[in-house]
Amino acid sequence: MGQIPSKYLEQAADALGTLPGIGKRTALRMALHLLDRDLQEVEQMANAIVSMRKNIGYCKICHNISDTEICSICSHPKRDHSTICIVESIRDVMAIENTNSYSGVYHVLGGIISPIDGIGPNDIAIVSLEERLQKESVSELIFALPATVEGDTTIYYIFKKIKHLGIKTSSIARGIAVGDHLEYADEVSLSRSIMQRLPYNDQMLL
Amino acid sequence: MGQIPSKYLEQAADALGTLPGIGKRTALRMALHLLDRDLQEVEQMANAIVSMRKNIGYCKICHNISDTEICSICSHPKRDHSTICIVESIRDVMAIENTNSYSGVYHVLGGIISPIDGIGPNDIAIVSLEERLQKESVSELIFALPATVEGDTTIYYIFKKIKHLGIKTSSIARGIAVGDHLEYADEVSLSRSIMQRLPYNDQMLL
Numbered sequence: 001m002g003q004i005p006s007k008y009l010e011q012a013a014d015a016l017g018t019l020p021g022i023g024k025r026t027a028l029r030m031a032l033h034l035l036d037r038d039l040q041e042v043e044q045m046a047n048a049i050v051s052m053r054k055n056i057g058y059c060k061i062c063h064n065i066s067d068t069e070i071c072s073i074c075s076h077p078k079r080d081h082s083t084i085c086i087v088e089s090i091r092d093v094m095a096i097e098n099t100n101s102y103s104g105v106y107h108v109l110g111g112i113i114s115p116i117d118g119i120g121p122n123d124i125a126i127v128s129l130e131e132r133l134q135k136e137s138v139s140e141l142i143f144a145l146p147a148t149v150e151g152d153t154t155i156y157y158i159f160k161k162i163k164h165l166g167i168k169t170s171s172i173a174r175g176i177a178v179g180d181h182l183e184y185a186d187e188v189s190l191s192r193s194i195m196q197r198l199p200y201n202d203q204m205l206l
Numbered sequence: 207m208g209q210i211p212s213k214y215l216e217q218a219a220d221a222l223g224t225l226p227g228i229g230k231r232t233a234l235r236m237a238l239h240l241l242d243r244d245l246q247e248v249e250q251m252a253n254a255i256v257s258m259r260k261n262i263g264y265c266k267i268c269h270n271i272s273d274t275e276i277c278s279i280c281s282h283p284k285r286d287h288s289t290i291c292i293v294e295s296i297r298d299v300m301a302i303e304n305t306n307s308y309s310g311v312y313h314v315l316g317g318i319i320s321p322i323d324g325i326g327p328n329d330i331a332i333v334s335l336e337e338r339l340q341k342e343s344v345s346e347l348i349f350a351l352p353a354t355v356e357g358d359t360t361i362y363y364i365f366k367k368i369k370h371l372g373i374k375t376s377s378i379a380r381g382i383a384v385g386d387h388l389e390y391a392d393e394v395s396l397s398r399s400i401m402q403r404l405p406y407n408d409q410m411l412l
Contacts, residue, residue, distance in 0.1 A: 003278075004300075005270060005271045005272055005277060005279075005296070005299075006258075006262055006263070006272060007273055008254075008258040008262050008273065009262060009271055011254045011257070011258065012254045012255050012257075012258035014254070015250065015251040015254040015255065016251070016255070018247075018251070019236045019239065020236065021235070026227065028300075029226060029227070029297075030225050030228075031255075031258060032296065032297055033226045034255055034258070034259060035259060035262060035271075037259070039256075039259050039260060041224075042255060042259040043256055043259075044221065045222070045224070045255065046252035046255050047252070048218045048221040049218050049237075049240055049248060049251065049252050050245075050249055051217070051218075052212075052214040052215055052217065052237060052240070052241065053240060053241060053243070053245050053249075054245065055214050056212055056214050056215060056241060064211060065211045065212045065215055065241075066211055066212060067211075067213055067214065071211060072209075072211065073211075089238075090211070090238065091235075091238055093211075094210075094211075094234075097209065
């Protein structure tokens with residue numbers, strides 16, 4: 001990229017370059033673009049980002065992003081509250097909602113078990129899932145986790161934990177390519193894999 | 207993109223979506239990524255952007271971005287101060303510097319004449335160029351403006367204004383595709399078009 005003629009420009013470009021999918025060249029173009037904008041607009045953007053990070057809240061029931069204590073999905077009277085879809089992240093909730101093929105509720109784990117990354121069962125929302133299953137009347141649990149070793153490990157761990165409750169469990173059909181994350185799947189494949197979910201038991205992975 | 211579950215998230219994604227080349231989907235991914243970062247890191251990014259917009263300075267001579275009154279190019283003793291390359295923007299200075307094939311100095315117009323966009327000769331740094339040519343001892347002016355109608359109009363306008371000074375003028379070879387902007391040209395083509403610059407006279411465009 002050659003020399004950047006100002007440390008302010010360089011710092012802004014460096015900061016923007018930490019965003020996912022943004023290389024050095026694109027970050028510099030973004031920074032130069034921001035220089036051409038009104039100060040007020042630039043401040044507004046900066047405030048929007050910081051305000052989001054500061055003020056965002058999470059649903060007390062499912063841990064999805066929410067501006068209210070209980071999110072719009074959990075508080076919706078027409079959703080099927082006896083079916084819980086277990087997902088890794090809020091991105092996955094959005095991806096599934098976009099398919100318009102699921103009318104149950106969610107439980108966002110906030111991660112998956114990954115010993116390599118130092119993420120164990122206690123680092124994700126498994127305890128709150130167990131508490132939820134004891135309090136609520138749940139008839140089916142759908143695992144919609146990534147088709148990776150970590151996803152399989154997480155399903156297996158949760159399945160073992162809640163097996164004694166006798167709740168029907170299923171895993172979305174692995175119609176999505178192995179190794180792929182849900183948020184990158186196309187909506188048709190993702191929709192189909194929810195429709196074609198299979199009963200889950202501990203023989204499946206072994 | 208379906209519904210975004212929080213107005214904070216939506217506002218941040220909307221703000222990021224105003225950056226060049228960032229669509230709605232990418233903006234949302236960026237916003238969600240920022241949610242996973244430490245508040246301190248997010249504030250640092252926001253500050254870097256605002257601080258850049260507030261504090262950036264421009265060289266008093268060539269109008270390139272600079273943290274000092276006179277930029278590092280204009281104050282460099284080994285640059286050829288008798289050759290001035292006229293460019294549209296600071297992006298173009300960076301692009302030409304990256305070719306390592308030019309040792310003169312620059313004059314950044316900060317735009318080109320474009321009646322459609324309401325940009326006239328007085329909206330860009332032409333007066334300061336004239337003043338500069340009267341003060342400094344300049345032997346050659348190189349026009350390195352986009353190969354567009356607006357670029358040609360700007361060259362023609364400046365050429366008419368400064369013709370009486372009898373300074374040698376040239377335009378970079380139009381080896382770059384017609385309609386293309388300099389910042390998107392590859393370095394080899396851009397370097398070659400500086401080498402193969404042609405003497406400029408008012409017959410060229412007619």
